[in-house]
Amino acid sequence: MKFSLGLLVLLACGATFVVADQDYEGYRIYEVTPSNAEQASILHQLSAEGFDFIGQSRLLGQPSRVIVSPGQLDKFLQLVKDHKMIHSLFNSNLGASIAEEFVQLQMQRLMNPITGKGRLSNERYYSHEEIINYIDDLAQRYPKRVYVKTVGWSYEKRVLKTITITNGDGKFGKKLIFMDGGFHAREWISPAAVLYVIDQLVENFQENAYLLEDYDWVILPLVNADGYEHTQTGTLARMWRKTRQPYNYLGQTCYGADPNRNFDFHWNEEGASSNPCSDTYAGPNAFSEPEAVVVRDLMHSLSDRGIMYLTIHSYGNYLLYPWGWTSDLPDNWQDLDAVASTGAEAIKNATGTVYTYGSSTNVLYIAAGASDDYGYYAGFNVSITMELPGAGSIGFNPPVTRIEEFVTETWIGIRAMAEKLFELY
Incomplete structure (x- = not known):
């Protein structure tokens, strides 16, 4: 289906949906594959200069994907030509892709409404309110096995809740x-995958009871x-990555x-930015964002019992462990590697999808101040970031028709990692 680049109006089932003008008109996504260390370094520098890499690897021969605006196009093409970098056009019209995705999102919400009761389907992406209503409903339906707790509030005062899942035997200690999703706003498949894990542990309890013993x-x-929520307000916001707390910078609000x-x-060491307008802005100080404070406080409150911290991101087919701030490895890196490799092997055996695993800096890129490093520092024996595969014309999210495929594959890896964890600890 093709869509114009102006105002898109969809009439469906008697309802009218309006998708705003495509502010990504003229934007492209290129795939670039570094073949030597110099080229890999150049790509990393481009990221620091404001190019939006939506899939990046420091491994030679592994492609990276970068969004190129009309104003960046000449510089980008000249650079890859001068340095003889292998590159190809992955998406010639990001704006049209975003518009089509929004139509699908709205159509699926119309055709698959939820009442806040019962199981969720894997046929669409859900709003923050729908996610909260779902876990609240689970707590009401399974009061002996499920407990939901308010753990904080976002900057815009949206409630943040955890769901604790047990086998109901009443044993404490x-x-x-500890698992989370949705760190980066545009990675819609992350909360979807986490919701499927919740579904498997609660709704499909009989099959997975051993994971809760x-x-x-x-x-x-x-x-x-x-x-x-901001990414779901319209096409301009779709590629938003950060939180929403405003910061003043050179007379403008970022x-x-x-x-x-x-x-x-x-x-705020390497891999982070001090520029409030950058996608990797580290904040004016550590823990400036209330959302990060919530995760920090949870880590410290759980670390006396916490064995694994698992955070779900997208995209890139990676299972990453500390450190992200240095190429050095933690003392028990063999355990981290064993858990990550077990997840990767399980997914490959089940679906053929290949995950690369290893420490964040050595496999992907240096990124200081990340939650997986902090989780390990806070006392979790194993701390892993799972970067799900990319799909579709944008990359971050599978089309709604493939959500089921992706979340079930992700669960296979998570279940295998949990099983390995039980062997080690």
Whole structure:
């Protein structure tokens, strides 16, 4: 289906949906594959200069994807030509892709409304309110096994809640897994995957009861509620990554910080920015973002029992562990590697999808102040970032017709990592 680049109006089932003018008109996505260390370094520098990399790897021969605005196009094409970089056009019209995605989102919400009761389908992406209503309903339907707690509020005063899932045996002090999703606003598949994990542990309890025998699971399904909701307000906001707290910079207002650069462990070192308008802005100080504070406080409150911290992102087919601020490895890196490799192997055996695993800096890129480093620092034996595969014309999110495929594949890896964790601890 093709859409014009002006105002898009969709009439469906008697309802009118309006998608605003495509502010990404003329934007493109290029795929660039570095073949030597110099080229990899150049790509990293482009990221620091404001090019939006939506999929980036420091491994030679592995492609990176970058959004190129009309104003950046000449510089980008000249650079890849001068340095003989392998590149190809992945998406020639990002604006049209975003418009089409919004039509699909609105259509699916119309055709698949939820009442706040019962299981969620995997046929669409859900709003923050719908996610909160769902976990609240689970707590009401399974009061002996499920507990929901308000753990804080976003900058714009959206409630942040955790769901604690047990087997209902009443035993206190069990070891636990702490999991979260939705750190970066535009990564819609992340909360969707986390919701599927919740579904499997609660609604599909009989099959997965062994995962709750000696461990409890504490899950924060959506960290960056403000940013996530902002990305669903219209096409201009679709690629938003950060939180929504405003900051003044050279007389202009720039919104948000990257919550995954806002943690007070090697804060604002390499891989983060001091520019409030940058997508990787670390904030004016560590823990300036209330959403990061919520995750920090949860980590410290759970670390005496916490064995694994798992955070779900998109995209890139990675299972990453500390450190992200240095190429050095933690003392128990073999355990981290064993858990990550087990997840990667399980997914490959089940679906053929290949995940790369290793420490964040050595496999992907240096990124100081991230939550996985802080989780390990706070006392979790194993701390892993899972970057789900990309799909569709934008990359971040599978089309709604493929959500089921992606979330079930993700669950296979998470379940296998949990099983390995039980062996080690």
